Amino acid sequence: MEKIKDALDFRDFSKPEKVGFAIFTLFLLAFPWLGAGSFVKAVAIQFLLFSLFGMGWNTIGGYGGQVELGKAQYVGIGAYTVALMMVWWKIPFWVSMPIGILIALGYSFIIGYPLFRLKGHYFAIATICTSLVLQDIFINWKLVGAAKGIELPIHEHPDFLYMQFKSDTFYFYFIMVLFYIAIFYMNWFRKSKLGYQLRMIKEDEEAAESLGIDARWCKIKAYSIASAFVAVGGGFLAVYNLYIDPYSVMDLDLSIKIALMAMLGGAGSMWGPIIGSAFLVPLDRFLGSWLGAHKGLIGVDFMIYSALIMIVSAYQPRGIWGIIEQFRKKGT
């Protein structure tokens, strides 16, 4: 009960934050009825999905301060579990997604145990490697469709059990529900014992250990939480795209995007990953389609994208949220 109360309690946020959050929620609820085209809706869904990924990454990467660049493997685990169970045994989404989470949790413990013997850059490199290895396995594994990937059977009528809908609106509301569950979870997490301990580890790992914190075990726990989050997003991706392959759900590109968005928005803050995703997903999409398709300037979007990241990280390492807080502090 206490935990639920903590999760729903936003009182310690400032007034502008609360008002902003309320307006944002109303906007999201109304969004599908504002007459946006299918492209804009798809971007909005991507935004919510990447916010979900980012919030997951934020537990270990933001609060725990570990540069983790291997989240794509858990997107893959979530997506493949849902897709394969549907194709092989016709198991509904609502059963396969929790199983996907469990597999991601189990796998993350197995990977996390040796991984967290490493620190700093070595840890970052190792996370990339584990993700790449899993991707390579899936690329060559015939049973799971190898490089061709898998197509999910398409149902003729909308089917709630298998989460198949004709209209993007349903997907939008579904990912929105997941997004809010994530927000409530994070709101609890930042106040939890583990949250405090992780922040201490980020500040000063040696001191944290002297305060009775088993740093490695805390990091493994946070890593697994992050993995579970991301696996949920992966499961969603499978039913949303109805087609997955190792390149789309397990790519290094995806891992880096997840971490970058959270860092750009502000790692270790409640709203950081959401802000980062709100900036980068539309930028990525609109720039890509506008410059790439219309002006023939393929690749320019990436340059703008990277320049933006460099500017923000040089100006304020704590990301966009750090800049906002800086101005707020000056104001008072």
Place this chain on the structure above:
Amino acid sequence: MAFLEVTDLVKDFGGVVANNHISFQIDQGEIIGLIGPNGAGKTTLFNCIVGYHKPDSGKVIFKGKEITGFKPFMTNREGIGRTFQIMKVTAGMTVLENVMVGAFCRADDRYLAKVEAAAILGFMGLDSLKTYHLNELPIASQKKIGLARAIATQPELLMLDEVASGLNPKETEEMVDLLKKIHQEKKITLFLIEHVMEVVMPISQRVIVLDSGEKIAEGLPKEIVKNERVIKAYLGEKYAKSI
């Protein structure tokens, strides 16, 4: 049975013997000073007891339980707290949050941890600093917060690595009073490395002296200052004469 018992502890850093067969005992309720020139192996000895280093040989027994080679968080759970000579000055957490992390060691509940942390800050006279970050505070306050953080884990033995370094005489005096208060009211056994004689001599009941990794003397502060070897290795003639 001794409270903390170190027997024949050896720590060798590839040729440099930082601790060479060191043995001593501490009883519950004592205040013990550990002195010695730079590089004598004092911090290494602390690290071996607390678990940052694994001793090459020898035994550490705390309350009758062997804790040799335990990790730092494990020794903390057994009841040994420590502070650091140099605290990392960080900006990510407030003073209250810092102490709360310590309190979380014994309390799972956030409200409990908060109450506990606030009580300790009150006890230490740091109430007014609650909402500051470490990087916004002077060194004396930082040291006290390091102390408060360690006390929040409810240790029975507190190992202090140069709590008075970098403090001015007035702050040093305050720190001595605070240490006395902690010892009396919290019933915590203190074991302190200290260079500042104004801290060690008045409060220590016994002093252990290290030099080049060896224990060269142990005894009452009065006796230590007259000990030939200690004078030669550490105190210098001047200080001995002034006493």
